[in-house]
Amino acid sequence: MKIVVIGGAHAGLSAVNAFRQVNETDEVVILEKNLRERPFISAGIKLALNGRVTSAEQVNFEHFEGQPNTTYRSGVLVERVDAAAKKVYARTIDNGSIIEESYDKLIYALGSSARVPSFVGADLDRVVFVKDEQDAVDINKFAKGFRKRALVYGGGPVSPELAAALAHSGVHVTFVTRSKRLMTRYFDQAIQEDLEKTLTDNKVVLRKGQEVVSVDNQGKKIEVNFNNGTSEVFDFMAIAAGLQPNTMLLAGQVDMRENGAIVVDDTMKSSNPDIYAIGDSAVVDGKFDQYFPLMSAALKMGRVAGYAVAGLDVKIQPILRTIGFSIFDRFFYKTGLTVEAAKERIGDHIERPDIHTPATIHALGEQTDIVASLIYDYESGIVYGAQISTNAPAAAEVITTLSHAVSSGLTVTELAFLDTYFESEINLPYSVANRLGEMGVIAEAKRAAGKAIDRNTVDGDDNLNGFQ
Template identity: 30%
Template sequence: MTTVAVIGCTHAGTFAATSILAEHPDWTVHVFERNGTLSFLSCGIALWVGDHVSDPKKMFYSSPAALAEAGATMHMRTDVTDVNLDTKTITYRSLEDGDDAPEQTLAFDKLVVTTGSRPVIPPIPGIDSPHVLLCKNWDHAIAIKEKAKTAKSAVVIGSGYIGAEIAEQFSVTGVKTTLVDGLDRPLANNFDKTITDQVAAAFEEHGVTLALGQKVVEFHDNDDNTVTVVTEKGEYTAEMAILAVGFLPNTDLLKGKVDMLPNGAIVVDDYMQASVPDVYAAGDSATVFYNPTGQHDYIPLATNAVRQGLLVGRNIETPTVKYMGT
């Protein structure tokens, strides 16, 4: 009997687990997830804030119960604390029972690392302010939605996909918005100037203050329940600040054990296999093969995660279907 351990269960983990069980219904698949939910579409946070989501439950397309029904053994609210590739064991403990929870071990034949990504939190003074919110998981979504119900002003730091989208939704729901970025154009890493000029003009038409080409150097809380975002060139005060300056792979468990890019993304081949046999990775914890450059790259998007997760199931026994590249 083959035992598979899947660590992490957002998009890549959900699709990896279901595809493995579909291909190998007789295998034992253990799924480990720190959160109490899985399959959360974080790309829907901005839409929910902008009142375009009729029911927040629609931002989930699967559940622990659905995966259990498909045959997985679920370990929700569980932290994997160690992975030993030599002995093929993982160590884990329940987060429900606090710090006193005993550690347990599981032996595996195949390991699937779908631990996803975490928001970049730069070491800026005051960044731990309760008014500075992250924008990644379900808990973050609830916090932003709650604050957005009454807030009349916001500063968004980072004008990539997430920052640009949330600034847009704030601006169309009457929240006075400032968009801050170290680069001199919004969406500068995604589009050429021809496009970003149009984006900048649309933001300005909607009353968004563009504070571009300036890095944040400090946050400080004020007595009136606001936060001031201090940059190299100015100060912007609002009722909340959203930090959206990028993501890093959540792969500390495997550090030094498999080949990674300098940022920690696990390098996988065409069949989602890492540099160590029987170890697979997919989604935000892994590289994609980027067709325009012919190189392994880090592009953390749900589309890539879903495709890669599906391929884990197809390839986990025998290399069968190649990733088509991104």
Template identity: 30%
Template sequence: MSMKIVVVGCTHAGTAAITQMARLYPEAAITVYERNDNISFLSCGIALHVAGIVKDAEQLFYASPDQLAALGVTTQMRHDVLAIDTDAKTIEVRNLATGEPFVDTFDKLVMTTGSWPIIPQMEGIGLENIELCKNYQHSQTIIEKAKHAKRIAVIGAGYIGIELVEAFEELGKQVTLIDNMDRVLFKYLDESFTAIVEKQFADKGVTLALGQTVTSFTGEDGRVTRINTTAGEYEADLVVLCIGFRPNTELLKGQVDMLPNGAIIVDSYMRTSKPDIFAAGDSCAVHYNPTGQHAYIPLATNAVRMGTLVARNLMKPTVRYLGTQGTSGIKIYDYNIASTGMTEAAALAAGLNVKNVTIEDNYRPEFMPTYEKVMLKVVYEAEGGRIVGAQILSKVDLTQAINTLSVCIQNEMTMDELSFVDFFFQPHYNKPWNLLNQAGLQAI
């Protein structure tokens, strides 16, 4: 009898787990159940598609059911998992094409059910032209509806919301951005950085409705026409909700340990609190290195790493997860921006005693024909100088510096150590004291 592996949800994490398991365990019988008819859509590419930079949304899929079938994986598309019994190791499934329910069994279960956008329950939420932004169908709907819309409102000033605002503005739309925090990208950047982003949007004529919460939507003939908030009202004929994500983990509720928001808690080998039940990606909490706590950080990077680790650790604990810093980057108009770990605001909110260094400098020597400004901020613990976060912004792409600082945080390095790391100097690229060295040297 070969081992039976069942994967629920062909997300980024699911696809990574499946391809690796097919390679590592050629004898195993692997079945994946997916309720959609497509898999592994890169939602981080939706704004690029809306803006017309990626012409064909088909290119945003990085795997197909056929590719998985070619690996010998039983790929059950349009199958909805109704219930799971982790003790009996059974799974109840409905074939959505025929309506037939059936029961399958497993030796190992991999939960990669991903996340779904948070939909606020309020008056008018069911009106037409209020759209979500997550999957392939959403991207097609948004593009189609944006063609006919004059005023578009985006609710939520995280990465996806911000990128859509830029895309819509460049398509010549009147755009309103609404968020309940008093600044954009609140989770990723501190105020000196977000102020620059907000100025870019204001200069382009985008209405920034910050520090206010949507209370209801008003419509005519069943279509949305107005958004009401705690501070005013805004006209819109298309609304895109980008409020954040919630893990899809109802199936395991009460069976494995979870965070209050339903994110499954896994150990460093991707094991849940139940033997033979593994989880990865947006359905999970991750170990967040800056605090040492479990946190919910739904990112494609975390998902593919965790999915790959499920495969490596399926039979026995082999490769540990190193945790995450929540490292991410974004391009907004002319600015290249990236961040890792905690902002100063987040560190203070978490009760850490932190200091910070902010460097504003030209990124390379002034004797070069051109040079651009760069702003780098590093946040570190007052006692001992352990680095907990960093942010960078420049018209030149210096975002790789944040990947370097992500490694520093992961390895619990201090500002003193950062001062003297061996970084190269070459006038085309930087100054004799590398920017990161400078940050270390300026910390006292």
């Protein structure tokens, strides 16, 4: 059997490395356009701006391990995939020569590319995207200097992270988003408000509900015109307007969603049984099948494909698009669906209690807190999503518990009494995950009794745990 892997970034290499764990004999060929064997991740841009690493390229996870019977062809651009003939045609960047590879199984891992917004001037020199190594170089170049002004455009987790990192490196940052609140696809109101407060408290200017109409060159700066008639001059603009799957090579050859993402089953197999699609190119068919390209999901999808091609009986768990990011020492996490997404998929009977509670025992000195929301179906009690913001890094683990609760289809009652750990310096004995479940239990008891439901709760008004 010969396996061809198109794309040697994290998902592709994850598939190859998993496959090689259980199969050392079959031939594997990896086709990758970049020349380096350690793939780039866009999180490196933020870490480099924050001064955590000296350059964005230092951050990576998977790499080609040089296993036997494995060929890594770098500097190769795949031009055509003929699914009927099971052949891949590619061009070498060095001399433009065409190479041809036949396959028995194809693993498609070409990832995603930055979406270009439709305003005039999105292709100007001082308008950069936030995706690859060259973007990292450009952003670093533009951010250097005294009193630089940047406009960050976007609605996903990359944009507030970038805004915070630029502000950290001394740039005056303005953040523009079309929505009336930040990150509407990821968070509901309680966390959105906290996110906005964190940014504005740190001098990031927010332009919410505004659209960029055009960008013009103005000497060595750019003038950005907004739809409310105002305009402002910036040194550069960074766009993180979302990602789109790179699936043109398989157009018309496998089933795809309207956004071009290849539809795969829980073993990463596409509608063509010899083609597996993983990472940002694919979307797993199921209840939580929104297209949210994330590296954590890509690595798992890659491993599942690798083991499945090797003949192991493995299946991916629902990808809940669990994300986490930090800005100005505050951490934001999300798993599962938002209220709006849940109403679209499950029905109108969705409830969302919010809580603001201490994350640790305040008497020990640290004034930590968590703002959390739970999204559940009040008819069945099943939990569909959760969101958290906190200044306690250890509290992050709560999101993993909540992700597991969503994945397993736990009800609020089960969540309220789920077994969790307690360590006096890290968390509280009754975990935030349990507390969210308990709020659901109380809300439903009140609903059943015809009483008003309290959707916003503030805990910790005593001397031991309170916000004293």
